[in-house]
Amino acid sequence: MLHDPNRVYVFDTTLRDGEQVPGCQLSTPEKIEIAIALEALGVDVIEAGFPISSPGDFQSVVELSKAVKEPTICALTRANTGDIDAAVAALKYAKHPRIHTGIGSSDMHIKYKFNSTREQILERAVAAVKYAKKFVEDIEFYAEDAGRADNAFLAQMIEAVIAAGATVVNIPDTNGYCLPDQYGSKILYLKENVKNIDQAIISVHCHNDLGLATANSLAGLVNGARQVECTINGIGERAGNTALEEVVMVLKTHHALGLNTNINTKHFSDISRMVSKMMRMPVQPNKAIIGQNAFAHSSGIHQDGFLKHRENYEIMNPEDVGINSADIILTARSGRHALKHHLERLGYEIERINLDQIYERFLVMADGKTTAITDDDILFLMTDGKEESYKNGYKLNLLQVLCGDPLTPTASIRLEHNGVEKEAMASGNGPVNATINAIQSIVGTDILLKEFTIQAVQGGSDDVSKVNIKISHEGKSYVGHGFSTDIVKASAHAYLDAMNKFM
Structure with a gap:
């Protein structure tokens, strides 16, 4: 398969894996709205659902296929003909359809989930890919629990499904178990030991059970994977999936990696809020990239350094992810420089103000509050009649x-x-x-x-x-x-x- 060796394809599964979070189910119109936003964001693949799982999921894949033009629309299946038939029917209107089929690859799954053997599982994997290939050209195969699979058997499985017609091979760390060096080494092993690996794109699908989803995804990309599977805000089953905004901004910030995506990062803030609202799942304030505190500075030392030179304390421009500007949060730990910044922002002329006097009053106010100082607090400080706001004012x-x-x-x-x-x-x-x-x-x-x-x-x-x-x-x-x-x-x-x- 020919593709730019430095291009990383972004596979978004917010509407499939992300929607598996309890209480976060979406209606079809809501899914369409998010899918259109994902298209504007620039994702390459949208995993629209698991058609065989319910009539609602089936219909959502149908309607998303009609609504979206540019991205590939992907439907998930298990390795059986019934699932694949449902996916084929649901993808009828897709401009760029993909079937995502697969089966367990670890000995634990083979024994305790399928009560089977490596040989039987290998036969089922190949048969599923060959069957799906009769209807759709673009076939992605997932080797479930690849993170805990034996590398030699995993390589054998991947080589067999590529020979059967798979165009993308997904190596999931299904349980978020791997350490970054282990996962990166697994991807590199496949690159070096699967003879026909150049005929498919390796995809990484990492879960966040140990908080390593982004790190593991990056380790996979550095070692040769060229598709990353992720969700907006990192939502997903259990502790979630790789956060789309995190892995994309790492690649954008670390130019030395030489990897790029087609993502318009300026849409991150808007789509994050959309997904959070529709799925009724608030974003934690300290969430990387899109949390409300991601570009907020409250320490006086940090504020002073930031105001002198932004890059002292910021490695990204907030505007690059759709946030208007960084926040200088006023608390009792803030210094004169931060207070001066906010006074100027609110229209006060500093040369006409006794800043030292106002700062002393500010500290008294800040010590008495358990929350950050707001604009209203500052305005009250300046106009409560106890002190002159301006030396020459009325x-x-x-x-x-x-x-x-x-x-x-x-x-x-x-x-x-x-x-x-x-x-x-x-x-x-x-x-x-x-x-x-x-x-x-x-x-x-x-x-x-x-x-x-x-x-x-x-x-x-x-x-x-x-x-x-x-x-x-x-x-x-x-x-x-x-x-x-x-x-x-x-x-x-x-x-x-x-x-x-x-x-």
Whole structure:
């Protein structure tokens, strides 16, 4: 079989092996949606299901075959004619069909699963491949439990099924038992001892029972395998399968391996969320590549080094896997550099801020929280009225509001600017409108209020309210935030916060 010697084909089994996780079953429309996303991702093969197992699985393979154009659609079978007939029927509409048939190869499976002998198993393997070959050209053979199989017998089996017509030979570490050097050596043994191995592609299918699925898959690829079988988020039976995103990013990061795939890695974040949501299986936060903490930095030392030079602490660009940017997580362990980064991101001008003073207040806040500091926490820190947000900004020194039926809402306000206080009184159609009118009468600047929203930070009638305000001045928009248990006061702080950003 002719193929690029450096090309690794990606065989995705999210919809077959991945769906074997209890509670993660998908409807046919959901499978189609994921299959279309896998096609956009660039996978070469989609294992669509096990047609003989149920009418639903059969129909899913039929519908996926109709929906997907570019990838090969693969259907799983056991080594018997009934399974293969069902797969042939289900693949009727596939543009590029493949039958994936096989049988156990370890002495344990031969004896305790099949109650058979090596010779009988070998005959069944060859017969299955020959039968499937009558209907479909592309035949993949799996030697189940190859990880624990005797290498000499495994080589004999692989040579026989290739001679019978197999185009791909799958060497599964079905129980996740092998160590990387053992598995890599097994693949190399087949490369060196199977006479017709150049007529087929060797595939690796590793499980994660000992947490070695990705490492074993890579060991197989380094030693000559050129197809990797994997799932999105590493889902699968028991501890899962090789995570597609992990093995692809290892190959992309380690250029020296000289191996490449056709995967558009920028889709990883989106498809990970899709699979997680549809299969109701959350991704652990520390999951490599696509976990929410995969590009998050919370240690002050790490944050400082990252902000000085990204590659000090990151070996991949988050944008390469579909994540907008790395996260600098603020905790009590964070330093001034990280706080400065977030203040600038939120629109504050550092040269107008007493950073040391704010940092001391930040540490007090962070020590009192068991979770990370959020943007709302930072904004509260900057606009709670206890300290000036800007050295030269307007500061609210007094606010009194009179309202209630039948009174006209009226606000009295005192602002300080550059050490000088000014007072004003104004009415409006409500207490907030009256307050904003009073501020404008002092400032005397043409400002257009574009957006105004109020939300409770935690919940409850005595809660701190957060007010978000967007204003426009000379064609540019500015956003301000205010916090207080008094909604009118929070509104005044938000308006001043937005205004101080351009004054």
